[in-house]
Amino acid sequence: MFAAVDFGASSGRVMAARVGPGTLELAELRRFPNRPVRVAGTLHWDILGLYGNVLDGLRAAPSGLVSVGIDSWAVDYGLLDERGALLGNPVHYRDARTDGVMERVRAELGDDHLYQVSGLQFLPFNTVYQLVAESAEVLKRARTLLLIPDLVGYWLTGRIGAERTNASTTGLLDVRTGAWSRPLLDRLGLPAELLPDLREPGDAVGTLRADVAEETGLRADLPVTAVASHDTASAVAAVPASGERFGYISCGTWSLVGVELPEPVLTEASREANFTNEGGVDGTVRYLRNVMGLWPLQECLRAWDSPDLPALLAEAARVPALRSLIDPDDPEFLPPGGMPERIAAHCRRRGMPEPGTRAETVRCVLDSLALAHRAAIRQAARLSGREVEVVHLVGGGSRNELLCQLTADACGLPVVAGPVEATALGNVLVQARAHGVVGDLAEMRALVAGTQPLRRYEPRGDESAWSDAAARIGLG
16 A cells, blocks of 8 residues: 655645556545735745645555655645745745746747757756845745655655656756756856755655654654655656656646657757756656646636536537637736636637637637647647657646647547546656556556547547647647
């Protein structure tokens, strides 16, 4: 029995899993919201509240637990002082403190230099830009930077380290050597000693601290195992694919869309297309692009006070396709608040009909997201030379039947939807492999395919309509 702590950008969960030959069973121990908190104009994560929920979840774990693993969203971090105390709640990546910082760093160091070092997509909230935005006083007091899963692992075990798949999202890791880029840190004036030693998925983090064991009722020698701690890396490890000719979409608040490769792609064309090279299990490269994902829909539902989503999706399915469209990746959709109004204004500026009902707004968002999925899959295949024959859509978005069908229609490829809890499954499978229960990555994926509910969507309709729509919003 293995426990997965899985933090998403809008919710978290602690899961227990039974893993064995032909067996992969998940049980939810605790699920909790992950709501940011604005204090004095700065948007923070409530990291202590999240940690408290982890302890509550572990307290509910069944007997016979073998290991615990932790994954989360990327880029955000906590800073520790010389005593190991947290210097304030981690700042949320959607906070405005990085406004203009990426542009300044790119102007100073050059896009090609930054891309050749990290291989990362240019996103304003990447860790490197957050660190540049930190106050000099905070950096002077800081001794250690820990990404969110490493921070929680430190609180559970007292051991400091940085897991490599998540470290690869920071912009501070050399994509060629797999080590922290000290030359880049020097050029940015950032202290290299902040960054801890690196761990691989499957490495031992440590065992529970005595006080944690006492509080949760778990044994003091229970191991915490490093997993692919970037949630997308765990999700991709659980993609139920066979062979290499597949694309993936890990769809939740964000859609992470790409292919799996043995080596990074660092060409000028890749940089100009804003594709990222992030670490995966067994040294693989997750060659992908961040797409805004279900965030606009989530914000609309919040603005509408959480209406009946299944009924709204059924109504949206009857709305004429491709009538109103947005570019989901327009920066105007990044902040929270007022999403239905911003969508209407975006359509108006582009000379498209404004959605007049909630169902029309939902259809606008899902049509647009399917188009963004199409563009990213096609670009990933072209830039990497990796042929894509099927698209695997995993995560919470795989529950959205309308989105899955629209993605198949837009891509002109079959879409296999599921598993929903791909991240937790990837988390526990890496733990299980580290403890000798399962074999290589192919065996892990075969176990997922053989045990988890999946649904296949075949493309339908006129592909030329999707091509015309993509051209209308610059995604052709």
